[in-house]
Amino acid sequence: MSDVSAGDARRPARPGGGRRVTMRDVADAAGVSQPLVSIVMRDVPGASPESRAHVLQVAARLGYRRDERARMLKQGRSRLVGIVFHAAQPFHGQLIDELQLAARAAGYNVSLAAVTKRRGEADAIEALLGERVEGLVLLGASLDEPQLNRIADEVPVVTVASQYSSERFDSVSMDDARGTELAVQHLHQRGHSRILYLGAPGVSGDEVRTATFLEAAAEAGIGDEIAIVAGGASEAAGAEAIADALQRYPDTTAVIAFNDRSAQGVVAQARLLGKRVPEDLAVVGFDNSEQAELPYLQLTSLAQDPAQLASAAVEMVVGRVDANAEGEVPRIGEHRILPTELVVRSSSGGSGNSVERSR
Incomplete structure (x- = not known):
């Protein structure tokens, strides 16, 4: 004969099969009515302190969670x-x-x-x-x-x-526009004039960056030496685009990539082609993502917070x-x-993580 009290017999094991624990399960396990459980869970008057404590203890043991989403939907809110x-x-x-x-x-x-x-x-x-x-x-x-x-x-x-x-x-x-200006100014101040912008046509932000790149280059007096190449927002797109671009523009000494992923592809492909980064090719990205800080990359990048x-x-x-x-x-x-800022690392000839802020 099983040594189980009548009270325990009323308490089912926690529902299996991934089924969500309901107020009915809590009521059955606690030996009380479902309306009483509802009163306790809604934290409204109508339950004694002892009953409230007992129901909450059983609910915690069973892993019951209020369906807040259903409650809000009943109120017309989610x-x-x-x-x-x-x-x-x-x-x-x-x-x-x-x-x-x-x-x-x-x-x-x-x-x-x-x-x-x-x-x-x-x-x-x-x-x-x-x-x-x-x-x-x-x-x-x-x-x-x-x-x-x-x-x-x-x-x-x-x-x-x-x-x-x-x-x-x-x-x-x-500030995409100001960020692009900072990138152009940073590279020009380090002696680069044959700068390539590796864009991502159709991707959000590219249109502003492309227009600003042309304006900033013209203002720096290097408008006739720069180039714009359609790339993409992935490592593969950056690698493929820079391989083609360096054949078309072999005198390129610096690249501003649409984002850090594209820049990562640029760095990897440039090294495969025998280019040293930054000695032969300086590289700047956008986003200042976690990847930018990787020891083998150390990518100069425009920060988005x-x-x-x-x-x-x-x-x-x-x-x-x-x-x-x-x-x-x-x-x-x-x-x-x-506002944005340029975080300078070794991919563009910097040392450490210096910062050039937008104004």
Whole structure:
């Protein structure tokens, strides 16, 4: 005969098979009614201190968690911010970490949707809208302004690291134009005039960087010596583009790559071609990602501060979401451009991590 008390017999083992523990499970295990468990979990009057303590103890033992999302949806709220990011971009990983921290501090959760080779940005956005997110943060958005305006008619939208001017959604980015100026000035001051910009046509930020590169080179008096080559935002694209570019422009002594990933490909391919970095070819990237500090790379790079970008993005999207919930009149789109700085390392002839700030 089993040595189990009647009270224990009423207490089921924690549900298996991955099933979520429910209030009914807690009620059965605690030997109380489900309405009493609901009272305790909602932290409202109606339960004695002893009953409250007992129910909470059983709930903790079973691993019960309140379904906050369902509770919020019943109130017409999800307190959920959707984040669209590009899976191939390491810098977006850093941004996601900071966005999650900032959202949590504001009392919101996040839901992620990746842009991949097989899923575009529009599809990732649709997936998040299906989860009833209250706002969207788009990292490196590439959709045009009319498309984003239509999405912003449904939920508040903030783009990060993409510059727009719409009155219907917000954006925050680092100062791409000033960053490009700093890169050109830095290389020119070190004696380089045959500078190559390795762009990424169609990728957010490239248009501004390309235009500013031409302007900064002209201002430095080297407009006739520079070159612009279409590359891409990946290591492979950077490696392939620099191999071709050095055949077309063999006198090139310095490269400004669209981002750190592209710059990493440039450095690797240049070394395979017998070029010394920085003695034969100085290299500058964008993002100042974690990869830029790798000992074998030590990449000079324009810094984008993920904490600043995330803080601003969450502040703007939550501000719009809360304003909508209060029925306030929609405000005009806000577009912030944050200051950038050039972190100088050995890939461009620097030593250590010196910093040249934007003004």
